[in-house]
Amino acid sequence: xxxxxxxxxxxxxxxxxxxxxxxxxxxxxxxxxxxxxxxxxxxxxxxxxxxxxxxxxxxxxxxxxxxxxxxxxxxxxxxxxxxxxxxxxxxxxxxxxxxxxxxxxxxxxxxxxxxxxxxxxxxxxxxxxxxxxxxxxxxxxxxxxxxxxxxxxxxxxxxxxxxxxxxxxxxxxxxxxxxxxxxxxxxxxxxxxxxxxxxxxxxxxxxxxxxxxxxxxxxxxxxxxxxxxxxxxxxxxxxxxxxxxxxxxxxxxxxx
Amino acid sequence: xxxxxxxxxxxxxxxxxxxxxxxxxxxxxxxxxxxxxxxxxxxxxxxxxxxxxxxxxxxxxxxxxxxxxxxxxxxxxxxxxxxxxxxxxxxxxxxxxxxxxxxxxxxxxxxxxxxxxxxxxxxxxxxxxxxxxxxxxxxxxxxxxxxxxxxxxxxxxxxxxxxxxxxxxxxxxxxxxxxxxxxxxxxxxxxxxxxxxxxxxxxxxxxxxxxxxxxxxxxxxxxxxxxxxxxxxxxxxxxxxxxxxxxxxxxxxxxx
DNA sequence: ATTTAATCTTGATCTATATCAATGGCAGTT
DNA sequence: AACTGCCATTGATATAGATCAAGATTAAAT
Numbered sequence: 001x002x003x004x005x006x007x008x009x010x011x012x013x014x015x016x017x018x019x020x021x022x023x024x025x026x027x028x029x030x031x032x033x034x035x036x037x038x039x040x041x042x043x044x045x046x047x048x049x050x051x052x053x054x055x056x057x058x059x060x061x062x063x064x065x066x067x068x069x070x071x072x073x074x075x076x077x078x079x080x081x082x083x084x085x086x087x088x089x090x091x092x093x094x095x096x097x098x099x100x101x102x103x104x105x106x107x108x109x110x111x112x113x114x115x116x117x118x119x120x121x122x123x124x125x126x127x128x129x130x131x132x133x134x135x136x137x138x139x140x141x142x143x144x145x146x147x148x149x150x151x152x153x154x155x156x157x158x159x160x161x162x163x164x165x166x167x168x169x170x171x172x173x174x175x176x177x178x179x180x181x182x183x184x185x186x187x188x189x190x191x192x193x194x195x196x197x198x199x200x201x202x203x204x205x206x207x208x209x210x211x212x213x214x215x216x217x218x219x220x221x222x223x224x225x226x227x228x229x230x231x232x233x234x235x236x237x238x239x240x241x242x243x244x245x246x247x248x249x250x251x252x253x254x255x256x
Numbered sequence: 257x258x259x260x261x262x263x264x265x266x267x268x269x270x271x272x273x274x275x276x277x278x279x280x281x282x283x284x285x286x287x288x289x290x291x292x293x294x295x296x297x298x299x300x301x302x303x304x305x306x307x308x309x310x311x312x313x314x315x316x317x318x319x320x321x322x323x324x325x326x327x328x329x330x331x332x333x334x335x336x337x338x339x340x341x342x343x344x345x346x347x348x349x350x351x352x353x354x355x356x357x358x359x360x361x362x363x364x365x366x367x368x369x370x371x372x373x374x375x376x377x378x379x380x381x382x383x384x385x386x387x388x389x390x391x392x393x394x395x396x397x398x399x400x401x402x403x404x405x406x407x408x409x410x411x412x413x414x415x416x417x418x419x420x421x422x423x424x425x426x427x428x429x430x431x432x433x434x435x436x437x438x439x440x441x442x443x444x445x446x447x448x449x450x451x452x453x454x455x456x457x458x459x460x461x462x463x464x465x466x467x468x469x470x471x472x473x474x475x476x477x478x479x480x481x482x483x484x485x486x487x488x489x490x491x492x493x494x495x496x497x498x499x500x501x502x503x504x505x506x507x508x509x510x511x512x
Numbered sequence: 513a514t515t516t517a518a519t520c521t522t523g524a525t526c527t528a529t530a531t532c533a534a535t536g537g538c539a540g541t542t
Numbered sequence: 543a544a545c546t547g548c549c550a551t552t553g554a555t556a557t558a559g560a561t562c563a564a565g566a567t568t569a570a571a572t
Contacts, residue, residue, distance in 0.1 A: 074407050076402065076407060078402055089392055092391070093389055093395075099396075118381065121384060122384075128374070128378075133349055135348070136349040136391070137349045138395055139398070140346050142395065143324050143332075143346070143354065145402070146402060147324055147332040149402070149405050149449060150405070150446070151332060153559090154559065184520090185520060185521095186520095193407075194559075196519090196520080197521080197559090197560080200521055200522080201521080201522075410529070440548090440550090441549070442549080450529075451530050452550080453529090453530080453550095453551080454530075455550095456550060456551055457551080457552075459551095460552085
């Protein structure tokens with residue numbers, strides 16, 4: 001997707017509509033004190049579940065998680081957000097937010113009030129389209145994720161997660177080979193629907209196979225080909241050992 | 257949410273924008289031969305993955321499943337559709353459909369071309385809002401579903417599915433107590449991420465507990481309270497026996 | 513600087529559910 | 543009426559990954 005250079009309708013001084021998601025910083029005229037632009041710290045909440053819906057946001061820097069609450073009180077992370085993501089689209093449904101958004105590190109957002117947004121939609125086909133596209137993209141993303149939950153085992157889901165993160169960073173001009181996880185292992189486990197112990201084990205396993213290198217939150221992908229194989233259902237012989245096989249190997253090692 | 261009686265902008269002769277989702281049949285002036293209205297048979301495909309996106313649809317009668325295809329070739333059902341559902345929203349993302357839609361029984365849809373839709377969005381705040389609301393609703397629905405996949409066991413997921421179906425039918429003025437499943441057990445299993453054998457076993461189990469009655473595709477809910485308990489994580493004592501316990505009971509029965 | 517609290521890793525065991533296998537019923541076709 | 547294919551049920555077994563338990567490491571707070 002190419003980046004257009006001609007002027008585009010914009011919703012705030014920081015954002016134009018020219019990039020592939022929704023928002024792009026216009027570096028030539030950054031005004032640091034624009035009312036629509038705000039900085040948050042790690043663990044800050046952008047909005048909580050049930051809060052009234054009066055604006056959508058574009059993540060400009062940092063990262064965030066969005067989660068929904070089960071009746072049981074269990075928190076389920078539904079996605080992680082990176083710069084240029086649209087946030088708050090869940091609010092159109094019934095006028096209040098279904099999700100809550102918590103920042104994972106120091107981050108900044110552009111805020112677009114509903115009134116302005118509606119005006120912009122009337123006046124600009126481009127903005128209408130970008131908004132619908134953003135929501136549609138989120139929907140498709142979630143469908144793909146659902147697919148992975150239902151059809152992949154833990155190793156595949158984790159590999160898929162790492163590869164997805166990698167391309168997220170790459171798409172944003174950062175390194176897709178080495179990056180820092182902004183979320184805890186608990187968050188990853190919650191998101192991928194597995195126990196934190198499983199995440200930990202799989203990460204060290206991938207490391208032992210020389211597929212990745214993990215040092216705290218820092219991940220380095222050493223072998224994309226193998227990492228991809230982990231999720232392409234290339235099962236015989238599977239790259240990663242199953243828990244059972246590992247167990248047997250352990251016993252054999254001890255006996256020998 | 258109240259139903260407005262004043263005239264509303266409409267996209268086709270069959271649809272106004274007055275109900276809570278998007279579409280409502282205007283019974284006073286049905287024109288049977290409107291070009292936007294089409295009938296499909298069971299197993300017909302509305303559109304397939306990769307097909308160009310040129311319209312959205314509103315399901316008027318019948319039911320459909322939408323599915324995405326994994327690299328592995330595996331089909332994953334991402335949702336079931338019932339009358340008044342908006343279909344085709346996945347296409348805004350990149351101009352072609354990510355999903356494919358297959359009807360589960362004789363069904364009819366209203367078709368709204370993209371050109372008309374865009375015109376309508378410019379002219380009507382109500383239509384802008386309904387469309388965004390529809391997408392947001394789909395997004396929230398999927399988030400909730402994701403939550404259930406990650407946090408519920410098979411029995412809970414199936415109970416949740418049945419209760420959801422029940423309220424879908426109830427919301428549409430049909431019986432929430434007795435209804436026919438339009439999908440196969442294979443579809444249910446695929447959607448809920450479990451083996452077909454598990455679906456079958458759980459259904460007979462729920463029947464043995466006098467919570468539901470199943471006869472082929474016909475489901476009758478006998479005890480909503482108990483069915484709800486199945487998913488409220490009211491675990492001690494859990495209503496449904498685990499596979500292990502069943503197995504033990506079987507053995508004990510045989511010994512005795 | 514020391515305490516306290518998160519966070520992460522690794523090992524051992526348990527169990528929910530997939531998988532394998534067999535059978536029965538029903539709908540469409542010849 | 544017999545054949546074929548799909549759909550559903552039920553039983554026996556295997557296993558991926560959860561859970562339980564214990565430490566180790568790092569970060570935050572006093």
